[in-house]
Amino acid sequence: QANTDVTIVLGEELDLVEPCMATRSNIGRVILENISETLTELDMKNGGQVAGRLAESWEDQGNGTWRFKLRPNVKFSDGTAFDAEDVKHSLERATSPDISCESSRYFGDTKLSASVVDPTTVDIKAEPAQPILPLLMSVLTIVPAETPIEFTRQPVGTGPYVLSSWTPGQSIVLDRRADYWGAAPAVTKATYVFRSDSAVRAAMVQAGEADLAPSISVLDATNPATDFSYPNSETMYLRIDTSVPPMNDKRVRQALNMAIDRAAFIGSLLPEGTEPAVAIVPPTTLGWNPDIKVPEFDPEGAKKLLEEAKADGVPVDTPIELIGRTDNYPNATEVNEALQAMLQDAGFTVNLRMLEVAEQEKLYSKPYLEGRPPQLLSVLHDNAKGDPVFSAFFKYHSDGRQSGISDPKVDDLITRATAATGEERAKLWSELFATVHDEVVADVLLFHMVGFARVAERISFQPTIATNSQLQLSEIGFKN
Amino acid sequence: MTLADDTLAPPAEKPAALRLLAMLRRDKVACLAAAFLVLVILCALFGPMLLGEAATKQNLRGRNAPPFSLEQGWLMVLGADQLGRSLLARIVVAAQNTMLVAAGAVFFSALIGTVLGLFAGYGGKKTGEAIARLADVIMSFPSLLLAVIVLYVFNPSVANLIVVLAITRIPVYLRTTRAEILEVRERMFVQAAKVMGASHRRIMFRHILPMVLPTLLTIATLDFAFVMLAESSLSFLGIGIQPPEITWGLMVAQGRPYLNNAWWLAFWPGLAIILTTMSLNLLSSWMRIALDPVQRWRLEGGAKNNG
Amino acid sequence: MAEHLLEVRDLAVRFHTANGPVDAVKGISYHLSRGETLAVLGESGSGKSVSAAAIMNLLDMPPAEIRSGRILLAGRDLLEMSAEERRRINGKTIAMIFQDPLAHLNPVYPVGWQIAETMTAHGRPRAEADARALELVRRVGLPEPEAALKKYPHQFSGGQRQRLMIAMALALKPDILIADEPTTALDVTVQAEILKLLKELQAETGMGMLLITHDLGVVADVADRVVVMNRGEIVEEGFVSEVYAGPKHPYTRKLLDAAPGKGAMHEPIAAGEPLLKVRGVSKLYGTFTGLHEASFDLMAGETLAIVGESGSGKSTLAKVLMRLEEPNGGTAHYKGRDLLAMSPKELLGVRREIQMVFQDPTQSLNPRMSVFDLISEGWVIHPEILPKAKWRARVAELLTEVGLSPEHMRRYPHQFSGGQRQRIAIARALALEPDLIVCDEAVSALDVSVQAQVVALLDKLRREHGIAFIFIAHDLALVRDFADHVMVMKSGRIVEIGTVRQIFTSPREPYTRALLAAGLEPLPHGEAPSAPVLAPAAEHQVVNHLA
Amino acid sequence: MLRFARKRMLASLVSLVGLVILVFFLVRLTGDPTDLYLPIDATDAMREQFRANNGLNDPLIVQFGRYVWDLLHLDFGDSIRRARPAIDVVLEAFVWTLQLAVITMSLVAVLAVVLGSLCAFWAGRLFDRAVTFVSLIGASAPDFWIAIVAIVLFSIHLGWLPTSGTGGWQFWILPVSVLFIRPFGLIVQVVRGSMIGALSSPYVKTARAKGVKNRPIIFVHTLRNAMLPVVTVMGDQAAALLNGAVVVETIFGFPGVGKLMIDAILQRDFNVILAAIMVTAFAIFLMNLLIDLAYLLLDPRIRA
């Protein structure tokens, strides 16, 4: 093994190597920006700015059309040149009904079409107009115009690496390209292997069999010299379905928020570095509101609120189901057990149910089951995209798939924020977060989670909030 | 024919149970095993009543407290778990669910499997063949899938768990019984029983079954451990028993990530599983000998070993 | 004192059981010289087999314990040798023929392999061993020797298995042969040949033979000296002629008195509607005809004896009648209904009325049931026979009647001697109070005094309760005393059938005549034979087994 | 015997068909893969599209008919997750599982039978107690304990063996050892029990009277008589291995069928589940047939 080769051990195997599925974190970590590049990318090192990658610049042409100037002299790994046609084809392919590309979900109901202006210029039109189109282009992986509209097993891209071997279930090997348009990264060859057990991943780095384990459990992060924590863009919260009594009473929801001693979790069941959350998106997101306060831990106050509600005939004694998902994150079961205990201390009757993915999924999304008891879904939400639009609608809008509230003011704020740009957009989002948190008390926001990476001492790598979904080999350096 | 008067008959022997007890007393290992099992059964019966409270009392500050320290009271001698609950109390309380699931699953699978096996081996050719093929099907039906189906369509209660685990273990008993019968039924004493007019049922249960039983018992005791651990992996996947209910298996599974920095979380419940299985097995090998007249001398006093 | 080949001094063996110790052998001494045949006569259960097992190092210790004694082989004490030394002696220097051949043959290996193993275990090359095995099988008179080598023990008849055991023991021409009831299952013609074979071997190699038997005729025929055992002790010892002429111990006298063949022959009862009417019953084992078109009648209260060559289909006939083997044709009407065509359900109805005592007693007793359970099982199945409260007493009574003691009811089959097991099997059959009992060599392992007692019991039952017997036996003297009709079988066919008197006084078929001629005369009481009472060898008609 | 085998094959085919029908309908009771496959923020149109693409909109019976029709053309359908023919995915994984199972079971068969027999021969002695003790711990200890402790010990502290993964022979040692433990413990006990009984049979006395050495008495005379339950239980354990050894596969990163099956079940990847079941069932049926033939070979008294 040359000393510029690295081995990276991942927890989840790749079931596909399809570029248009790179928004799935297990695929994205290997492919995104290593093999397949995008027009734009989110620069996490600089506070989450949208930066150019294959596009050098872009401008809004009005009525929903954006014009992208493409980087010249870029070659695909199969030797063909990159031009506007490729962008057009990539967009069409990703949105084609014939294959279920996942990246298209970011476009929602927006219709996107591309037209070639000249080989290095392309116009992308969104209907209805899409104020964050350049950000959306950070999910569109560019493939050559010849790529058929079906899932490929030989991804071709413009990135600094090519896929040189894939043995399903065992390993994937990427080799550095000589004719990459940008600066040559330090890593010449990256071998990805897969171990679902966190302890084994950690052990592999320790034993020198791997150089990087981008995510290990906090419990295995025992060596400060090699193990680094990073915010992993997941936010933990309890989703409340406010249409079911007693949850329809705001006091009850406030009591829920007050009953939980968030500080007690940090450094015990959850690692140091975990932040109490006041919004469903991480602080690096546009419009994140620093003025919102974390609810005080006040079990007595909670009890009082409950009594008040009870006096008004709210059935606060109805047993509430706290529904968690096993193995969702390290200590998931324990965290939920602790939540249950805290809520019970504040006077709630809570039953804990830990479910398997699919079962929890069934309860999480609409249509909700008829005749359901009051439920608290203990879930994680992941938004590393830097804009709340990917969360707000379906978490808080009356028509949102996973929304537990129905509030005209919230609906209005979401609609307006989605259409706005720039400062205006940020302001509206801030307002939305405050409303949801303090006026509506839509849910019990808990924590912004952190992940851990184990990095062998011979390499240098700084995990960021993006590490969950992509891992650019070019960011890896060698210490000597 | 006249009946001789009763004086001819030798005095009735000591009841079989007493004789077994006397034999048990002589075998120290088996005695220890039996004592441990009695303890487990007592825990299962009374544990939740006595320590139910202590087993759920959380204390995040005292989480993962190491074992062998009496500072926090005797309940903490085995240490505390991730939420600062007493491991000792939890193990005692968990004995109930654990035994319910394990004993239930093993009992029903052994019962159903053995009876089906008896029919497969001794019944008609057609039924035998059909039952054997059924065993094939069950054997190749992944238990996990069955668990997902049953526990998804119904809910993960102790009863359903028993059903799932029992079904998946049926084939071993079935096939073992059947295989042994194929041989035992050719023995002469089975024919002798037939000549006496013994019904199929009597032949199956009185003559053939006792020959097969020791082997089944060996398998069953080891299945105990298997079922406890299988149950834990189901819990781990989110389709088994779920907190706040506890079983040893679940405790083992939950302690797994802590193997490196708080070994006691998984160790004690694991040890409980091992000791239970080992006790059961030692007791069953003791029983195999105690119930076999040809072997029984090994356990009877009086003989000094001069061989 | 000259060194003997084998000398047993003051041997005492005790078994430890749940019900206290059992002293099976209480300090016996005997010796055996080169070329000599020492017969061990004795009551069933008197410790003959146990002392033999002690010589062979076959006692399980515990539960057995050798309390005292020495067993000297050419002056060296076997009991002080290492296990490995004794292993090397076994089979090569001392060989043994077991009493119960079916149980003692490994069921899963072909018999040829088992015979050859005696030789390969002592370092003989495989090919040589195989060749010798074939020769031995031929010598003991098994039909189709090549094919026989490849067959498994369960495919042989009782007598054939016994001959396989003999072949196995003779394989290495041992210095000492311990033969435990080697001819119990053999018909007289084959028995004569086997005895001749043993004697030839003795003459050839100077083999010393320890012959355990209850057959007075065989003792008179082949033994030089005899020891008589009773209840674990040797009660008399001497040259055969002396002992036979002037028995000193009361037990010996009783034994000699009990020799069968002296009573009056039965006169068959007048004809009527037969209890059992068998017509054209056949049984094929693959292509081999085990039984061919057997037909006969049996009246209630009548005894039909079946005699004939070993392997001639006697047991097969019995098993077919019991529906333990499915016949390939024929009918057997019992009280007017065809046994062979009954549905399993109907069969259960008549099971109780027809009982069988199997040829191989060990295998027919469930090893996990105590004697009480074994005998009372019939009443569990047919509760109408006896109320539960009386079971214990009745078991005790039955045991006494067959010459065992009530204490035995707590023991398990493996704790008995061969003859004792046979009696348990008889008691079990009697417990059901059947109308017809098929006795397959049921008394062949009993010493003559017990035999006489059991036969008298059976005869009494026949007379008083009208029980009919099918009595398979090779002991012609016994047949003569006990049977009403006699049926002679050979190669799966009935060759002759008639009243006892007719068969014994004017046999029609040459085979019957050969059979009668080969019979060893049991000792006439009081006479002191100077020479063994045996029909001259020249008169032996060699039976063609391949026929 | 050939006729017996042929008849059994036919009967097994019927079982296989039954199994497929059973699994086909049962797995569909566990929910729709759409929600799992598509992200939560997928639109209804996308969901509809996905269902249509994967034929999940048709009535069950139509789906079944189509499945059977394709099956008759040896088409096992595609994996939704992997967008590849399900059978390819399964066979790749099965090869690994089969190797693991065969290696493990061969070792178990030899070692457990030898040690179990010796335990029976020396029943109650120190050797017996020690082997019994160790085998019982092995058979009842959680396998991940052993696996993780083994990795820490042999890979990290001693550095003798790779932690996990696939490759040369070194990579097989830990997974095989961990897999080995449970069947070994169980079978040692079964052999021991069965042999204790058989060793007191009269034919053993005959062999001793013939002067046969202890080794052939144990391993030739007695063992074959005691083998029926042993072979059966070995079959059961082998079947469990063929169904996949999930813990070992996850920990050691072995791309076997167990992990594949679990993922497929949790992800409701129906075609993969069905294909995996058919492949493993076929192997298990075949093995059971071989075991039944072994009965006939082991004991001549048993009739086909």
Ligand SMILES: Nc1ncnc2c1ncn2[C@@H]1O[C@H](COP(=O)(O)OP(=O)(O)OP(=O)(O)O)[C@@H](O)[C@H]1O
């Ligand atoms: N394992 C045992 N446990 C207890 N008693 C036993 C055991 N084996 C044999 N005996 C007893 O020892 C005595 C001697 O038995 P042995 O087999 O030597 O008799 P035998 O003289 O060969 O009789 P037979 O002619 O009937 O075969 C018998 O009374 C029998 O009940």
Ligand SMILES: Nc1ncnc2c1ncn2[C@@H]1O[C@H](COP(=O)(O)OP(=O)(O)OP(=O)(O)O)[C@@H](O)[C@H]1O
């Ligand atoms: N299961 C079997 N398979 C093949 N051949 C068998 C089987 N059972 C018996 N035979 C053969 O059938 C013939 C008759 O056997 P059977 O047991 O009826 O003899 P028998 O007259 O009782 O002889 P013996 O007096 O020696 O007991 C024998 O030659 C035997 O080899």
Ligand SMILES: [Mg+2]
């Ligand atoms: Mg005897």
Ligand SMILES: [Mg+2]
């Ligand atoms: Mg016979």
